[in-house]
Amino acid sequence: MDVSMDSAAGGDLLVRREGAVLRLTLNRPQRRNAVTDALLRGLRDAVKAASEDDSVHVIVLTGEGDKAFCAGADLTPGDTPFKPDYARLQTPLGELSRAVHNCRIPIVGRINGLCMAGGMGLFGLCDMAVAVDTAKFGLPEVKIGIFPMQILTTLRDLIPPRMLNEMCMTGRPIDAATAFRLGLLNRVVPFAELDHAVEGLIAELLAVSPIALRRGKYAMRAVESMDFHQMMAFTESAIPSMIQTEDAREGLAAFNERRTPQWRGR
Structure with missing residues (x-):
């Protein structure tokens, strides 16, 4: 397995490539991985670069250490996302969110602790x-x-409205078991089993067609603002091009020949 390590945002973001997997690690454990403008821009740039690289099939986002995934914005004086800049039309979090929204690669969150x-x-x-x-x-x-x-932009379709209202208006946190019951998490495990659970999910994603994932995630984003008839028309028109990909032909052949498909990502 090819492994490469790089850093961005002055070392506050670790960028690690392992084969088809890109691992992004918030590297500020002394600040509970609180984010700065520079760190958010580093994440934005890493996601954009991965989006243009067909050899990246999965992105993993996590925090360094065993205490916190991310405690939020760094509120200490300095490079804080809350520093006023009235000439700035877009915020670093907004830029990152736009980059992720346009990204066709599955992103897996490895939530190793506090998430605030x-x-x-x-x-x-x-x-x-x-x-x-x-x-x-x-x-x-x-x-x-x-x-x-x-943050409401990314959470409004994820958290049920009444619970989102309570969390926003009272500031009261929820535990992992509650988050799982609400459907916010795919797995909840003890810390000793975290990497095994994450790697298992990654393996499942790597076992399927990367072009199907990219096209599928694109379609899922595209239909978000459509009504029923628009969604039906869009998805109907997407089928013919989907079944013409090399991966679709290989998948059908492998199914009929009772063998494991060899994906080419095309």
Whole structure:
């Protein structure tokens, strides 16, 4: 397995490539992996680069250490996302969210601990998530006089409305078991089993057609704002091009020949 390691945002983001898997690790454990503008821009750039690389099939997002996935924005003076900049038309979190929305690669969240505020925004950007059983999820912004404005964009279709209202308006967190019951998590495991559970999910994603995943995720994003008739027309028109891909032909042949398909990603 080819392994390469790079860093961005002054070392606050670790970028690790292992074959078809890109691993992005928030590397600020001393600050509970709180994000800065630079760190958000590093994530944005990494996602954009992966989106243009057909050899990347899965992205994994996690935090360094065993305490926190991401505690939110770094609120200390300095490079904080809350530093006023009235000339800025788009925020780094918004830029990252747009990059993820346009990304056709499955993103798996490895939630290794506390997930709060801006961390919930990153969590909401993931397509699937596995969490430790001690993880906490919360939107405590009201406790410091603000509100999770941008984060609502990624959470409004993920968290049931009444629960989202309660989390936003009271700042009270929920535990991993509750998050799982609400459908926010795919797996909840003890910390010792976290990597095994994440790797199992990655293996399942790597076993299927990468072009089917890319086209499928594109379609899932495209129909979000469509009504029923628009969705039906869009998906109907997507079928002919889908079945003409090399992977579709290989998948059908492998099924009929009772063998494992050899995906080419085309």
